[in-house]
Amino acid sequence: MEPLLGQVNSPEDIKNLSTKQMKQLADEIRQEIISVVSNTGGHLASSLGAVEIALALHKVFNSPVDKIIWDVGHQSYAHKIVTGRREVFKTLRQQNGISGFPKRSENPHDAFGTGHSGTSISAALGIAKARDIAGEDFDVVAVIGDGALTGGMAFEALNHAGHLKADMIVVVNDNTMSIAKNVGAMGKYLSKLRMEPMYMRVRKDLRKAVKNIPGVGDRLLRAAESMEENLVYMFIPGVIFESMGFTYLGPFDGHDVEKLDEVFRRVKDIPGPRVVHVITQKGKGYIPAERDSIKFHGAVPFHVESGEDRHNGTVPSYTGIFGDTLVRLAKLNPKIVGITAAMPDGTGLVEFSRLFPERFFDVGIAEQHAVTFSAALATQGFRPVFAIYSTFLQRGYDQVIHDVCLQNLPVVFAIDRAGLVGEDGPTHHGVFDISFLRPIPNIVMMAPKDEAELIVMLRTALKYKGPCAIRYPRGRGVGVSLEDIPHEMEIGKGETLNDGNDLAIIAVGSMVYPSVLAAQGLKEFRLGCRVINARFIKPLDEELILNAARDCKVIVTVEENVLTGGFGSAVSELISRNGLTDVCVASLGIPDEFIEHGSLSYLRDKLGLSASGIKDFARDAYNRFLTGKPALSSLE
Template sequence: GTSISAAVAFAKARDLKKEDHSVVAIIGDGSMTAGMAFEGLNHSGHLKSDMIVVLNDNEMSISANVGGMSAHLSNIMTGQVMTKIKQEIDQFLLAIPGIGKEISRYAHRIDEAVKGVFIPGRLFEDLGFRYIGPIDGHDTEVLIDTFETIKVLKGPTLVHVITRKGKGYKVAEEKADLWHGASPFDIETGEFHKNKSSPSYTAIFADALIELAKTNDNIIGITAAMPDGTGISKFGKVFPGRTFDVGMAEQHAIAFAGAMAAEGLRPVVAIYSTFMQRGYDQVAHDVCLMNLPVVFAMDRAGIVGEDGSTHQGLYDIAFLRTLPNIIVMAPKDENEMRSMLKTALDCPGPAAIRYPRGSGLGVLLDPEIKSLEIGKGEVIKNGTDLAIFAYGHMVNPSLEAALLLEQEGIHTAVINARFVKPIDAELVLKYARSTRHLVTVEEHSLKGGFGSAILEVLQENDALANLHMKRIGIGDIVVEHGASALIRKELELDAESLFKNIFAFYREEEKSKKNADEKNNDNAAKTYQANGKKSRLKDKDKQTVNG
């Protein structure tokens, strides 16, 4: 929903710089449910700058209104001839002495009333826009004629274009929601390529939420226009009266959840990690500050691959762990995902669970969903030379790397942190003091992330002296579109890369330590020799005096 606001600024900047070019914003009907879109429309109508907003309505959110009369009126009003005639009539009426202005105003009222009945654009016109449409978004000739006509019009204009999502590919047309962000697929059948042996984290979440809701009538599911992507649609089929899709309005979704929690309900907001950013103010003010028991199920946390750079979930740890009262956790596998959902629902305050896009590890699920002890990590593998603290789904590749390190004679511990807030400080300090080599691994920005949280614990407990530490994660970069596995390899977050980097880190630190020890030994030897020489000189001086 940001395109209109940006276009308003581009248009005003153009006018201030006395330039001459068109400004066009393209926005989908789903995005038009976002509050920011209407903020942009409202401001544009006030400024009255020349700009065009193309509303791409693919019948996913806005009901189509493409009746014969509407199309006829649209064609008349977009025609160059009709535009000129209307302007000339208006000028003629205004020229009539005494009553011309009143007649012109009355004519405009009739025009507005007719359009309000037949055209679904009255709202936009009330906001100061000239409304054109609806028109067929798949008719190239009509589109060209329309844009050629309206590009010379003054003031803001909205063009309502009707399209079909997935047009030209029958499978995509029939299951438009599933094709919002397409993964590799079989073109003949339309089936997505995936590991059928392991369910997705999204499916695990949905099933666990349904299971827990069967014994707790206060649990409700909330989503912001992503019921299928988050799994809430599955929950909604079982509990339709306890499921709320608020549209593409994350701020409203979170404030809505906070108020529900204040009334004693247990809302679960299923949301993509990247979209949590849109509702951050509400997370802070309407949930955390009042310590309300809202659960944030943050899907697509970490690298999202084909969803692209705008959807990478790489910042949630940093912006959530700064807030008071909230608990932040991440599962290593499907079983832990289920346990963390129950843990979050048992919390007296807000809790967030981050989990990745895609399939789990295929572990067997426990028959009963059990809660975890809040703030306690899990030792997956013990070791005396080096300790890897991993967060979320990076635990498994870290374990693979540790087994490779063992083959090189480096006894490596692997700790599943589970919680980043509160973090298991006792476990961190134990391995920091016993191994003297600490590595953190996360699929998140290094700035403010899991590794930073570990560093804070070490600094606050004066445990950094003589400790060798390395943080592995994502640097200060934009992660682009691509297959998740390829991106992880490029960012050196796969098991093989982890092994190579940690091995190099350990050997370098051991080499530095050896060099330092040798230097200390040399210095000690030189000191010893110097002291011995001084002692012999003193003895010689004594002999000379005595002689």
């Protein structure tokens, strides 16, 4: 058989393929995805599960005139390959390469940028209504997983789309998995729909049997039918979608390209909002990913033959240490409860969920609900720990203010992946949390310099009588030893790690160790550099910082967060509030722009957030101070 993939440069190239050729192309695309992702890492299992959906959509619809929107976008690799990115696909998630998510600036077929769950139906609806207002004529399709369908935003959009009777199509890609096993009533409902063909068959057989009972058959059938009126409501395919105003079609085998082709052609001609429900297998076509779709949801580079990771580090991750410590503390305190929004593995809560099933809650991809749910648990004397990635906490902002902080409730936010995350890029960098949490009254916010401090902070947070956030980075700790049961820390106290009176670096979390190295490097220039580990972003250790300002006159702040409203801003505000007009504050952090994807070390180097970057920045700040030039913010 001639290979086909090499000839596919745009969706036009698949329009005339036969079913047999489509199947062959699906196989070739799978091999390409497996081969590239084994090098680059990425969302393997989700993308393998959506190959046929992508091919059939591009065969039937006319992208980019018709708009296809991929929810989360982590399953869009086949879409990328057939929309002119076959040759650059090997650069997936690499610096200057293509993004792991749909991105409008990358390609005209990426109708809407995604990365966070649950946005696709809103986006599709907005585009559909814009089309109607403009009097244009094209199709709009959202592809959303059963996991993403647990999020409030998806329901808000379904509700609105049904109300507007908008012409649009929602393809529900149902594989029963979120990252972990999907949770909740919607997931259960979808699996009921999966059983539907069987139910319909049984119902037909029963009716025949009842009707044939001599003498009473007809009467029995009528009684059965009225009972069925109620029952049927629970079983009619897609009744929930139908009641929301959608026409429901399904369920269909989402790996049967021929069927998908036929269904998409059929659904194209139906007016109004439509749902096409397809059943797929996560990881389809790669045995290790089919067996362990959780591991291969967001895969690190791996060996294709075995599925084993390529790099095995020995130092445990912050996530793992957080999870272990929470388990240890929860054994001592029955009031501790653990909450995740669909990420038990990613946030380190798997062991907790196993040991304390009644004190563990996976709420689905529902961050807003998770925050308010935690607040309510806290009103009843529990100590909720909501473990969440920094980027996803953005979803629950109002709830943090209105439900947790305003009521001063002792919820612990364990903010993982705070700072740059690397290859997932701008949708996932956790670089805003300092700025968005710092202005909220009542909250205490900390950042550990290493894993030993992380566990001390966790203990401290669990003793504190109000809301606490601990932000810690992606990746491994630094390899320091850990206390079995961590001690408590005094709230609002930083520490001095290096003495010096020429200038002072005040660093937060992941930036503390590189700052210590930077200070060592500054000795070469005869500069005595004080290094302070802030530990607390709120409340600040005002005494420690003001003393450093008075002694050194040059203060350099370093953080892995945007400078706008960040830790450096807090220090500047403190210094100006105290009238120290002769002190110069130079702040290093993330500039006011979205940071692209690339390896963590590459991005940190590029932004000067490395030991040598900090050293150069600090030296420059000192020289500027001597020559009377204004201080710089970041690497200008």
